[in-house]
Amino acid sequence: MKNAALIGNPNTGKTSLFNKLTSSYEYVGNWSGVTVEKKVGELRDNSGLLTDLPGIYSLRPLSKDEAVAAHYLMEESPSLLINIVDASQLERNLQLTLQLVDYGKPVVIGLNMTDVAKARGIEVYSDVLADELGVPVIPLIARTGAGSRELLEKVRELEPPSDGMAAGHLFYGAAIEEAVDRISRELGAASFPKDTRASLRWIALQILENNPAVMDALPHGLNDSLSLICASCSSRLEAEGVSQSIPEYMKHIRTERINRICRKAMDRSHQKPHSLTERIDSVVTHPLFGLPLFAAFMFLMFQITFDWVGNPLSDLLDSFISGPLNNWISDGLSAIHASAFTSALILDGIAGGVGGVLVFVPQIFLLFLMISFIEDSGYMARITLLTDKWMEKIGLSGKSIIPFIIGFGCNVPAIMAARSIEQPKERTLTMLLVPLMSCSARLPVYALFAGIFFESHQALIVLSLYLLGIVSAMLAAKLFSSVLFNGSSSLFVIELPPYRMPQMAALFRNTWEKGKGFLRKAGTIIMGGSVVIWLLTFCGPSGINVDMNDSFLAWIGGLVAPLLSPIGFGTWQAGASLITGFMAKEVVVSTMNIIYHAPGDLLGQQIAHAFTPLQGLSFMVFVLLYTPCLATVGVIRKESASWKWTLFSVGYCLILAYLVSFIFYQGARLLGFS
Amino acid sequence: MNQERIALDQLRPGNSARIFQMDLVAPLLKSRLSDLGVEEGTAIKIKSRIPFGGPITLEAAGQLIGIRQSDAARIEVFLS
Structure with missing residues (x-):
């Protein structure tokens, strides 16, 4: 019995894919935060269950709905992860992918919106991407359902990685890797986690990224030794001339890797602007006509x-x-x-x-x-x-x-x-x-x-x-x-998805x-x-x-x-x-x-x-x-x-x-x- | 190179620029922008400004995003 989890960025068609992969109905939307609770459906070929998690850009949560995914990965034990990736936004989406391949469970990538990418003149070579990441990549158009059958087949035949680590896992440099080893040993000594959920490497990486959803689930006795390891890692990075914090540095390493992958796996030399979306936006957000x-x-x-x-x-x-x-x-x-x-x-x-x-x-x-x-x-x-x-x-x-x-x-x-x-x-x-x-x-x-x-x-x-x-x-x-509330600062930033x-x-x-x-x-x-x-x-x-x-x-x-x-x-x-x-x-x-x-x-x-x-x-x-x-x-x-x-x-x-x-x-x- | 450094909120629709620094941006907002691929060095293009001092929309890292003018004022860019 499979127990798969569906993870991806907001606005990538994740919920549409969930509907195509499962025989139950779900709620579809086109802005960040539609999936406010995780939803479970039966896979269409009856081979198991699929859990739909709220869209996230990174495993480190900034809002309440984003914390759901990290909590899920810490507390439940999915047998595989389906990572939906927007082909027209490859660089941004791969940040999450690189965090997921270390989880220790098989990952399959659903490369969605290949039609949108093609229409914008962006060509993504899914086989090259698969080679680079070391995980299978299935091209999809979730809105029409194209590719979802192939994805289901891949899910059925997928085997767990033999050494508990995906082939494409990322080397974060000697300072980080040493800290990962030390944290893994501490966790192992405290026999955490008790069952086969996430890999020790993944938990160690999340601790270094200071992910609050993961830190909360750790045994309390570990806090002191873990912060010592993080502090020594951070001074070692400083000695090496890195001015960024550990999470910033880790993101930087991922970005470099993503740029190398994208140079090989993607051709955007014929890229066109979002012309339709821009034309609609010039009317609906017009200085005079927008509000009326x-x-x-x-x-x-x-x-x-x-x-x-x-x-x-x-x-x-x-x-x-x-x-x-x-x-x-x-x-x-x-x-x-x-x-x-x-x-x-x-x-x-x-x-x-x-x-x-x-x-x-x-x-x-x-x-x-x-x-x-x-x-x-x-x-x-x-x-x-x-x-x-x-x-x-x-x-x-x-x-x-x-x-x-x-x-x-x-x-x-x-x-x-x-x-x-x-x-x-x-x-x-x-x-x-x-x-x-x-x-x-x-x-x-x-x-x-x-x-x-x-x-x-x-x-x-x-x-x-x-x-x-x-x-x-x-x-x-x-x-x-x-x-009732004292003056805490306000926040507003929103992604404007292309019109569909x-x-x-x-x-x-x-x-x-x-x-x-x-x-x-x-x-x-x-x-x-x-x-x-x-x-x-x-x-x-x-x-x-x-x-x-x-x-x-x-x-x-x-x-x-x-x-x-x-x-x-x-x-x-x-x-x-x-x-x-x-x-x-x-x-x-x-x-x-x-x-x-x-x-x-x-x-x-x-x-x-x-x-x-x-x-x-x-x-x-x-x-x-x-x-x-x-x-x-x-x-x-x-x-x-x-x-x-x-x-x-x-x-x-x-x-x-x-x-x-x-x-x-x-x-x-x-x-x-x- | 003769590049002019100004605050992002001074740009007009159609202007292109590259982010120089965002040290004054609130940490939560900076993390969210970083999630979206907007960091020091990112190329941006201003799309529109919502009337009555509303948000600014810009294209960055292949997507459209909206941020408040007051936040844009804390981002320093190279005009290109």
Whole structure:
């Protein structure tokens, strides 16, 4: 059974290759930091497992997601490494390759983007490269899958190197090699590592490079003797006239070796510039048009999601669910002579609760499709450029915009995407603010209320809510960064990948990967929640089948209702919807579907009786800003590893939601609106 | 050789230069630039400047990268 690991630089098509090599679906993106957790898939020929690791430039991590790869190599024991290398960026990619060949496990190189390299006039001779490095090299085009079968075959027949060392391993010079031997002896004497993971040579090299992810895994008793060895190595280098630090010197040795390899293995005499990318960039990062174009793209995204495509599709789905589907269920129930209780539970509880949320599938999938397009095309990296100056002013970096945009789809992956932010302060702050980005689960609430009260201005109202979320996040960022964090320096540097036309298949797969979480929620938490909510409306302190106003749900909602009345909706129905909405924000709509259900009467008419337009708006504002959903709170806890920040995020959102709704509602009333 | 040494942020789009020294660059940023193949001696070409004092984009080691103006000011280059 093979246990392979896939390692490579960011933006080299690693995740696409993972999809081609394994029979499971994965998430593809085109900027640094898409793979925020390692993912495991079954190899297509069933010969073993493949682990996809986050993209790294070097084994020495600078950000949280980069540390995942070094930790993996220290703590697990892959039987071989697949190193994906971008043929159009050979020099930079080989830095990592030279660090991997010392690991002590077989390495196979997938030389990707050979088509891109060829189009740019760069010729890479894979056989020469293989000879120079002493490891097999398979040319690939991961996007189309060309070469992935050959790679799988090579993986199957690969044998571990007999002496535990690849033929192409690099000689770092007498000073470093002596230190490697001494460190290896120390490690051997301490019998570390206990099993056959990494080679002693590789661990020794990582210690000399001062790799924190490797140092942390060492037995504590070794620290003193190891730092002595490093110090004597460093003075020996100095005596030899080297002015660099050990890691710098080691990188320099690798660079020299890479230059020698590339002179033989690569011909770039016919190299052409990135002409298409430059032409697109001259427009989208234009001094005058750049920002307006970004705003126009965002507006277009909303128009397609709502007015142009999403809402018409949603209306069709709604008329199907509330019409024919409801009739079929009710016919089916009477055909099997279901009891009145069962019929009510299924029709009013499950069909009402789940159906009310399912009608928003078109909008949610469209939004995910467009976010996937922005990711895969390479435009996301340009958005970070355009916004960096503004983000810096409020204590963030341009990279924070990536989690924010993903957050419009779903806050959970957005908080994980914050891992690629190098600066810890900016990462924590970004995680705290992501919940203010209006995720697609909040859409059903807006669509329901805006559809009832502001039918002709629906898109405008929804867009304003998104903007309100963004503005709140900006103000909160400014406040938190100046009050909660002391002035640590900010960091921004981003690689701008060449533009690529996203492939339809990858786009749809990506959209499905993100959107299926919503469908799964509909089948689990929303369905379960709907049953519980319906039962709470069916039972009350005085028994079962009570009038809804005497039910348990009314009692629970009534507890918070007085608190909510200053912000415009002090009814038990609103209170109960908001409390149950903590499970998932769509549940607000499910609950309303159940609460306001009356035979022959549409939900819209019921809500129009219960809320004035102003109260409806205030309710939408509150839903936008209040406590992140259960899943988001869970992921904040996991990612921040701090209950303090987790509770803080719940607390500040609640206070912010209440304040904004209060000011909005009371302010509008003073101005004479109702 | 008569080469002019100036700060990277003084360059205009289209200018080519070679990095002379980056001792004043913050260590974390310097490591990240080094990962991308941008070091002392690397040839660079300025591509564009984002308005309102935003980042500068440059081509270096065969790729496009963006850095802040304030950081670019700490990188000294030979104009070529």
